[in-house]
Amino acid sequence: MLNRAKIFLLFTIGSFIALHVPVDPARGAGAPLSLGEGVALALSNSPELAVERRQIDVAKGELMKARVYPLNPELEVNPAYGFGRPRNGDKTVGTNAFDVAVSQTLQIKGQWGLRIEKAAAGLDRTVWAVGDAERRIRAEVSRAFTDVLVAQERVKFFGEIVALNQELLNISQQLFEAGAVPRLDVLRAEVELRRALNDRTTEERNLVAARKELNLLLGQPTDFVPQAVGPLLYALGELNLERLKRTGMESRPDLKAMRAGLHAVEKELAIAMAERFFPEVAVSLGYSNDLAIDGREQRVLFGVAIPLPLFNRRQGEIEIALGERSRQTAALSFVAARIDKEVAQAYERFVASQRIVEEFVKRIVPQQEENFRLLREGYEAGQFRLTDVLLGQREFIEGRLRYLDAAAQYNLFAVELERAIGAPLLETGPTP
Numbered sequence: 275m276l277n278r279a280k281i282f283l284l285f286t287i288g289s290f291i292a293l294h295v296p297v298d299p300a301r302g303a304g305a306p307l308s309l310g311e312g313v314a315l316a317l318s319n320s321p322e323l324a325v326e327r328r329q330i331d332v333a334k335g336e337l338m339k340a341r342v343y344p345l346n347p348e349l350e351v352n353p354a355y356g357f358g359r360p361r362n363g364d365k366t367v368g369t370n371a372f373d374v375a376v377s378q379t380l381q382i383k384g385q386w387g388l389r390i391e392k393a394a395a396g397l398d399r400t401v402w403a404v405g406d407a408e409r410r411i412r413a414e415v416s417r418a419f420t421d422v423l424v425a426q427e428r429v430k431f432f433g434e435i436v437a438l439n440q441e442l443l444n445i446s447q448q449l450f451e452a453g454a455v456p457r458l459d460v461l462r463a464e465v466e467l468r469r470a471l472n473d474r475t476t477e478e479r480n481l482v483a484a485r486k487e488l489n490l491l492l493g494q495p496t497d498f499v500p501q502a503v504g505p506l507l508y509a510l511g512e513l514n515l516e517r518l519k520r521t522g523m524e525s526r527p528d529l530k531a532m533r534a535g536l537h538a539v540e541k542e543l544a545i546a547m548a549e550r551f552f553p554e555v556a557v558s559l560g561y562s563n564d565l566a567i568d569g570r571e572q573r574v575l576f577g578v579a580i581p582l583p584l585f586n587r588r589q590g591e592i593e594i595a596l597g598e599r600s601r602q603t604a605a606l607s608f609v610a611a612r613i614d615k616e617v618a619q620a621y622e623r624f625v626a627s628q629r630i631v632e633e634f635v636k637r638i639v640p641q642q643e644e645n646f647r648l649l650r651e652g653y654e655a656g657q658f659r660l661t662d663v664l665l666g667q668r669e670f671i672e673g674r675l676r677y678l679d680a681a682a683q684y685n686l687f688a689v690e691l692e693r694a695i696g697a698p699l700l701e702t703g704p705t706p
Contacts, residue, residue, distance in 0.1 A: 310702030319493025340393035375560025383548035392541035399534035405527030526696035543595035
């Protein structure tokens with residue numbers, strides 16, 4: 275008789291090692307896809323980002339508009355024709371006059387420059403808003419990629435369980451033929467094999483759903499089947515909470531967008547304050563040629579027009595800008611406090627999940643595999659009943675699934691930590 279226990283031992287050790295090495299792209303149907311490639315595809319194809327990026331073009335147009343001086347010069351021409359009779363004469367004499375003048379309104383309180391700065395701040399705010407949308411999409415893709423990674427491992431694991439139950443059925447059949455076990459063991463082994471087949475079918479269905487969800491985020495055709503490649507557990511460098519908090523305050527695009535928005539409001543307030551009293555003057559230069567009854571008159575004309583701020587001194591605009599500045603300042607403080615809290619919570623969750631995963635990898639999974647191996651060897655040697663083996667197998671399956679759940683939580687908390695700091699943290703693998 276073949277030493278089936280040794281075969282099973284090699285099989286389970288290989289299964290455990292497979293959970294901690296990169297997935298072979300050649301295995302399974304689908305297009306190999308790393309996390310980095312997935313993020314790049316999503317950032318390139320996202321309809322949400324396409325809309326957000328169009329706003330950048332609008333903001334650039336606003337900046338271009340602000341850079342053009344808003345007030346054009348005015349040309350005024352006043353021709354006049356008529357007839358007159360001298361006081362001591364009886365003949366009618368023709369008369370004409372011609373006036374031409376050019377005037378220009380000048381903003382003397384720096385409004386032009388302030389409006390350029392306001393538009394530049396608006397462009398910065400829009401750019402950072404797009405960056406914040408990219409931050410959200412990156413997190414969504416990373417979470418969906420985790421779902422596919424874990425679903426692939428579950429399918430692979432239940433494929434191994436099917437193989438193990440087929441092996442157990444063969445062993446029980448041989449032992450029954452040798453008269454060592456009752457027919458009931460064979461029937462129980464057959465039921466357990468069918469159960470494993472059903473579980474594998476369920477996991478395959480879940481994998482299809484996870485791939486469709488990822489595919490939707492990637493913006494790929496429906497026939498594109500992503501085969502996630504890379505380590506089951508996302509790799510992160512050494513983490514320090516205070517450094518992560520500083521990174522969040524320096525890198526979060528939503529916080530930068532709010533700072534740019536506050537800067538724009540401050541410029542709007544400065545414009546309103548500048549235009550309270552004598553915000554602009556209109557200067558003109560003209561020429562007048564008047565052919566009257568008594569002779570010709572030619573004059574060069576100069577003029578200055580200053581609006582008098584008797585009624586409208588921009589009181590409403592100033593009050594609105596002051597209120598908006600207060601609101602933006604409070605919102606900025608709130609977002610900064612929220613970032614600090616999000617980073618701290620994400621860090622604590624990640625560290626806790628890291629300890630759980632380490633416990634599974636170092637102790638729980640190896641011990642469960644060893645227990646299951648001993649039960650299988652003992653059953654073949656006649657030391658244990660099939661019921662003991664099946665109970666041990668279910669404990670083994672439950673333990674492995676709990677490990678995969680813990681790995682999924684580990685990845686999700688790593689993604690949340692990256693999202694909280696607003697800067698790359700995960701090792702995503704190759705990108706196009």
